[in-house]
Amino acid sequence: MIRKEGDITDLKERIIETSLSLFEKKGFHGVTVNDIVRESGTSKGGFYHHFHSKDELLYVIHDYFISYVLTKAQEANATSQNPTEKLQKIIKSFVKVFDLYKPHLTVFYQESTYLNPQYEEAIKAKRDSYKNVLFQVLREGMESGEFRNELPVEITGMSILGMVNWTQKWYRKEGKYTIEEIADIYVDLVLQSLLTEEKKRSKTSRAYFLSDRESAVKSKSKSKSNDFYPGQTNQSV
Structure with missing residues (x-):
């Protein structure tokens, strides 16, 4: 139960x-x-x-961060003005979990295979709900003319999830960039690829581009870096 x-x-x-x-x-x-x-x-x-058991404890650990990103995605979808704003908020809240819940994520990637089937189904249901919110936002953006409609929704969505999920492999708090700066970089990468040429030129869209923002990520000393640790994961939120 x-x-x-x-x-x-x-x-x-x-x-x-x-x-x-x-x-x-x-x-x-x-x-x-x-x-x-x-x-x-x-x-x-x-x-x-x-x-009730050690199994339930493992489930709760997994559920912490998945519930966080799902709630944030649902809030973004319900309160934002347009698909671009929704997607920006979804990406930024997703990236933030690697700072907020890093220990939970480490255990998730290491121990997820040991989840009791009933708990695994509950986690999978939330992961699927999260993907559905993301896919819905992408479809909305393509139908409204904000996003390029020649891109398949599922591949685009899974590419975004894959890119952000990989942050767990290399992000270090003491590294060159803060988690907020990394999130801004991801938003820039995704929107530069996804927005139509017309939307890229709009003032509201350009506010998300690093090149057009006063808070753009500045060059820093090379004395610190977010070391990259090769690895592999097939998990996604």
Whole structure:
């Protein structure tokens, strides 16, 4: 049974944070409930008050960031004025999770294969909902003439998801660019490729281009860099 979302108590948060650290170090199957109880300074009663099982705990960790990006995408779709603004907000909120929920994402990519089938279905449903929102925005933009309509919606959408998802492999907080600057770069890349030539020339669209913004990413010292670590992932939100 999947519990409904509710208020996060201090103890529940402490159990989650402790589990994140342990799962990162030892893997999901290398950690017992006793390990979590001991490291978080609680009791088994305290653990089972908040989680039915270790499987549910892993689900909650996965659900944190997926729920965040889905909610932000739905908000952008409901409140923004046009498809370009919607897409910009969706991309920026997606990129932000790599800063807000980096430990959760690390565990997600490492341990997602161990999700109980019922929890896996719940996560997949939210991932599919997120993709559907993105695809809907792309279709709306193509139908309204803002986006190039010769581009297939599904391939365009999955390309955006793939690009942003890969951030998990190389982003470092201490690197050359902040997460906000990286998000702005992605928005520029996507809109420069997706907008029609007419829309690219509009004042509202150009506000998203780095070359036309006062807050454009400036050249920095090469003493710091976001090191790229080759790897592979087939996961997407």
